[in-house]
Amino acid sequence: xxxxxxDDEQHCINHLANLLKPHSADMQLFIFENxxxxxxxxxxxxxxxVFLDVQLHDKTGFDxxxxxxxxxxxxxxxxxxxxxxxxxxxxxxxxxxxxxVDKDDFEMALQKATDKIEQTQLHDRVKVLLSHISTNNxxxxxxxPSNDGYVFxxxxxxxxxxxxxxxxxxFTTDGKxxxxxxxxxxxxxxxxxxxxxxxxxxxxxxxxxxxxxHKDGFTILKDGxxxxxxxxxxxxxxxxxxxx
Amino acid sequence: xxxxxxxMLFSIVVHSSAxxxxxxxxxxxxxxxSSTVANQETIDLRNQYIKQALFANPSDTTLLTFSKKTVDxxxxxxxxxxxxxxxxxxxLVYQYSFSNxxxxxxxxxxALGLMExxxxxxxxxxxxxxxxxxxxxxxxxxGKALEQFKKVLHNDKxxxxxxxxxxxxxxxxxxxxDSAIYYxxxxxxxxxxxxxPTYKANxxxxxxxxxxxxxxxxxxxxxAENSIGLIEQYGIEFVRPTAYANASMAYLGNxxxxxxxxxxxxxxxxxxxxxxxxxxxxxxxTLADVYSAKGEFSKALEAYTKFSVLxxxxxxxxxxVEINRSQLEFEFEKERTIAQAEIDRQSTIKTAxxxxxxxxxxxSVLGFxxxxxxxxxLEQKKDAEFRVLVADTELKALRAQMNPHFIFNALNSIGDYxxxxxNETALEYLTKFAKLMRMVLxxxxxxxxxxxEDLKFxxxxxxxxxKRQPGKFSYHIQVDEALEVxxxxxxxxxxxxxxxxxxxxxxxxxxxxxxxxxxxNENQDMLICSIEDNGRGIExxxxxxxxxxxxxxxxxENRLKILNKQKNKEGRLQVIDLGEQKxxxxxxxxxxxxxx
Numbered sequence: 001x002x003x004x005x006x007d008d009e010q011h012c013i014n015h016l017a018n019l020l021k022p023h024s025a026d027m028q029l030f031i032f033e034n035x036x037x038x039x040x041x042x043x044x045x046x047x048x049x050v051f052l053d054v055q056l057h058d059k060t061g062f063d064x065x066x067x068x069x070x071x072x073x074x075x076x077x078x079x080x081x082x083x084x085x086x087x088x089x090x091x092x093x094x095x096x097x098x099x100x101v102d103k104d105d106f107e108m109a110l111q112k113a114t115d116k117i118e119q120t121q122l123h124d125r126v127k128v129l130l131s132h133i134s135t136n137n138x139x140x141x142x143x144x145p146s147n148d149g150y151v152f153x154x155x156x157x158x159x160x161x162x163x164x165x166x167x168x169x170x171f172t173t174d175g176k177x178x179x180x181x182x183x184x185x186x187x188x189x190x191x192x193x194x195x196x197x198x199x200x201x202x203x204x205x206x207x208x209x210x211x212x213x214h215k216d217g218f219t220i221l222k223d224g225x226x227x228x229x230x231x232x233x234x235x236x237x238x239x240x241x242x243x244x
Numbered sequence: 245x246x247x248x249x250x251x252m253l254f255s256i257v258v259h260s261s262a263x264x265x266x267x268x269x270x271x272x273x274x275x276x277x278s279s280t281v282a283n284q285e286t287i288d289l290r291n292q293y294i295k296q297a298l299f300a301n302p303s304d305t306t307l308l309t310f311s312k313k314t315v316d317x318x319x320x321x322x323x324x325x326x327x328x329x330x331x332x333x334x335x336l337v338y339q340y341s342f343s344n345x346x347x348x349x350x351x352x353x354x355a356l357g358l359m360e361x362x363x364x365x366x367x368x369x370x371x372x373x374x375x376x377x378x379x380x381x382x383x384x385x386x387g388k389a390l391e392q393f394k395k396v397l398h399n400d401k402x403x404x405x406x407x408x409x410x411x412x413x414x415x416x417x418x419x420x421x422d423s424a425i426y427y428x429x430x431x432x433x434x435x436x437x438x439x440x441p442t443y444k445a446n447x448x449x450x451x452x453x454x455x456x457x458x459x460x461x462x463x464x465x466x467x468a469e470n471s472i473g474l475i476e477q478y479g480i481e482f483v484r485p486t487a488y489a490n491a492s493m494a495y496l497g498n499x500x501x502x503x504x505x506x507x508x509x510x511x512x513x514x515x516x517x518x519x520x521x522x523x524x525x526x527x528x529x530t531l532a533d534v535y536s537a538k539g540e541f542s543k544a545l546e547a548y549t550k551f552s553v554l555x556x557x558x559x560x561x562x563x564x565v566e567i568n569r570s571q572l573e574f575e576f577e578k579e580r581t582i583a584q585a586e587i588d589r590q591s592t593i594k595t596a597x598x599x600x601x602x603x604x605x606x607x608s609v610l611g612f613x614x615x616x617x618x619x620x621x622l623e624q625k626k627d628a629e630f631r632v633l634v635a636d637t638e639l640k641a642l643r644a645q646m647n648p649h650f651i652f653n654a655l656n657s658i659g660d661y662x663x664x665x666x667n668e669t670a671l672e673y674l675t676k677f678a679k680l681m682r683m684v685l686x687x688x689x690x691x692x693x694x695x696x697e698d699l700k701f702x703x704x705x706x707x708x709x710x711k712r713q714p715g716k717f718s719y720h721i722q723v724d725e726a727l728e729v730x731x732x733x734x735x736x737x738x739x740x741x742x743x744x745x746x747x748x749x750x751x752x753x754x755x756x757x758x759x760x761x762x763x764x765n766e767n768q769d770m771l772i773c774s775i776e777d778n779g780r781g782i783e784x785x786x787x788x789x790x791x792x793x794x795x796x797x798x799x800x801e802n803r804l805k806i807l808n809k810q811k812n813k814e815g816r817l818q819v820i821d822l823g824e825q826k827x828x829x830x831x832x833x834x835x836x837x838x839x840x
Binding site for chain 1: 671674678679682730838840
């Protein structure tokens with residue numbers, strides 16, 4: 001198995017290499033210390049797993065990704081505290097490790113990567129990732145993990161999300177329903193602030209599709225759906241609706 | 245509360261047209277003195293004098309003796325019309341000078357009783373109903389007051405304007421703004437108002453206030469300008485200060501800060517000259533709004549401070565009046581039943597005009613009530629918001645202090661670990677602590693977090709600390725099954741300092757395995773968290789000194805104090821010493837809060 005580490009700090013490389021040591025039996029390790037080397041090196045070596053640092057001198061791991069044509073590896077980002085990047089990883093459902101990397105977290109990530117779970121539809125997920133990193137106002141997508149791969153949905157097309165124990169049903173403007181293998185809380189954290197609001201334990205809605213609110217504690221969406229607004233969320237809900 | 249500025253309203257009259265009033269009063273008293281023997285004319289003069297003097301100086305308690313003497317004289321002369329008016333004057337004195345609705349009502353009833361006996365007097369009656377209506381209004385019995393004013397409106401053309409204006413004021417007090425606007429407009433369209441600029445200016449001023457309340461900013465401004473136009477044209481000092489205050493609010497609503505500031509300052513000067521504390525307070529309040537809208541925050545703060553001081557002094561006075569009011573309420577209720585029976589008996593009584601001036605007075609008083617109420621609501625809101633802000637800031641500061649506290653203690657742990665172990669595992673230990681620190685930083689951003697998150701943090705913290713000193717202690721976390729951990733909110737990092745205490749101090753020098761038991765239960769709207777260790781007990785740690793509080797514990801106590809104040813609930817922190825070598829139990833109870 002070929003594993004590549006892209007990082008510009010020696011101690012970080014050492015730390016990762018150290019963590020990889022127990023798995024070194026049938027492993028080939030490649031190390032690239034800057035973005036340009038990485039772009040050429042990744043094309044040439046075609047690794048199975050890539051550990052990619054976000055900050056690489058004056059460039060970023062995203063620059064590397066967008067310049068690499070074949071994205072058929074398992075990708076794991078590494079970062080210390082770049083909040084914007086972490087957000088983007090979550091949106092695109094791309095795995096990441098926080099530095100200093102914790103051993104248990106590392107083992108889990110490596111396991112997923114070896115199982116090639118992380119390879120599924122990576123190309124599309126990277127596109128989602130890059131769209132969130134870019135500063136232009138192009139419509140943003142999210143990667144929705146389901147039992148058989150990923151679905152990529154435009155955020156503005158999502159009308160509402162409904163909790164179903166550990167799953168979440170996502171309803172879109174075209175009347176379709178997608179079932180994601182993540183909790184509603186996951187989507188709440190992801191979409192909160194982008195016109196989305198959790199009105200109830202089981203409901204996260206896109207405020208742009210709210211039609212009306214009724215004093216008896218219900219809101220009606222533009223598609224006619226009537227949903228309960230929990231009393232503790234009422235005040236904040238009305239306030240946010242007023243702001244739109 | 246309203247009595248306070250009812251009196252102030254009178255004082256406006258005194259100062260704004262003092263000369264004119266004094267001249268009239270002097271000539272009246274001269275006329276009264278000149279007639280040695282009481283006759284019908286002197287009684288009429290005395291009644292007229294009472295009304296004028298009441299306007300001039302409401303705190304003049306000698307008016308009561310004077311008006312009662314008038315009643316006696318009228319009785320002696322068997323001059324019933326004079327007696328009727330006299331009774332009404334006594335009622336007015338009680339109502340406005342003594343703030344005594346019970347006595348006022350008693351005299352209104354005497355007047356009504358007289359009317360019943362003498363049919364000729366019934367034409368004078370409607371103004372009495374108007375007076376009773378204002379009494380109800382002052383008792384905040386708006387429905388009953390409305391009934392009275394409507395009766396007056398339908399039966400006495402001469403009192404149509406006063407009644408309409410009062411009805412408008414009632415709707416304003418009830419916050420039925422559309423109806424209030426309708427009646428103000430109706431009053432302004434009445435013929436009586438055309439040659440009464442004072443009344444007109446007053447109506448426009450009140451209407452402006454209602455428009456401001458209804459957020460109809462253009463209309464509010466137009467009305468305010470109408471009112472001020474009339475005031476300037478006719479020199480109507482009586483309405484000027486209130487109209488300026490209302491205009492200032494209308495300008496503020498329209499973001500015309502220059503004029504808003506100008507009129508607030510004018511209103512302030514007028515009311516200062518008159519010693520009208522209520523209006524001063526309102527003007528400072530409006531000025532504070534104006535300055536903060538303009539971004540002149542130091543001026544805003546200064547204005548707000550003056551506003552607060554005046555408000556406090558007013559509230560003290562108000563409280564006294566409120567007590568007085570509640571004492572009277574019982575008797576008043578009794579009297580009112582009788583009054584109602586009496587009022588119902590009167591079915592057909594014809595027109596009379598008697599209290600034209602009194603009506604205007606009542607309308608203005610009510611306008612004031614309205615203005616004050618609006619300001620009061622705004623004040624309370626502002627006050628509450630301010631308190632929340634202060635408490636939130638304090639809490640945030642305390643949470644922020646938890647971060648370095650946690651980080652330095654963590655560094656101690658890491659150092660301790662490195663001393664005892666090899667590099668490899670030290671690194672592992674360090675990354676775990678990095679993870680914990682991340683959680684602390686993220687959680688302390690929030691006022692409250694789901695219990696689930698806090699438990700996750702505690703679990704990891706305990707794991708890491710247990711690893712540092714293997715065989716020193718074990719832990720167990722037990723959560724009430726009925727608790728929805730993802731839906732229950734807790735302030736972040738509340739328990740951690742106590743657990744830290746147990747680990748660092750409780751088990752020091754202790755032989756054998758220490759135990760930490762963390763229990764979280766729900767009990768009648770309270771969340772009960774307890775941390776119990778079997779260490780050496782809090783009284784016996786720290787060199788046997790009086791238990792020196794750790795920094796984290798001290799902060800947590802302060803946080804709980806503020807949370808209690810904010811939530812108005814009895815959250816509690818109890819540290820129980822279970823005895824030497826038996827351990828310590830810390831119990832924290834919090835008001836149960838849910839996310840959904």
